[in-house]
């Protein structure tokens with residue numbers, strides 16, 4: 001631990017160029033919002049919000065079948081969306 005030059009305290013004035021970090025509801029890995037896919041609720045159904053523009057709560061997933069499958073199996077999407085009865089059929093892989 002060495003004292004840093006305080007005149008350069010603002011080395012990282014912005015959170016990150018990549019944007020805020022989210023936790024994938026599938027594998028629980030953390031990743032930048034920009035690399036994850038958002039899931040939102042529309043009319044009681046969970047849908048992939050690829051444009052990340054849908055209102056309301058969002059759940060975040062890595063873009064890939066593995067994480068979607070994990071999330072479906074662990075039922076973490078409904079929890080993340082605070083909508084335990086949400087229809088997940090639109091997300092079912094294959």
Ligand SMILES: [Zn+2]
Nearest residue numbers: 024027062067
């Ligand atoms: Zn993941």
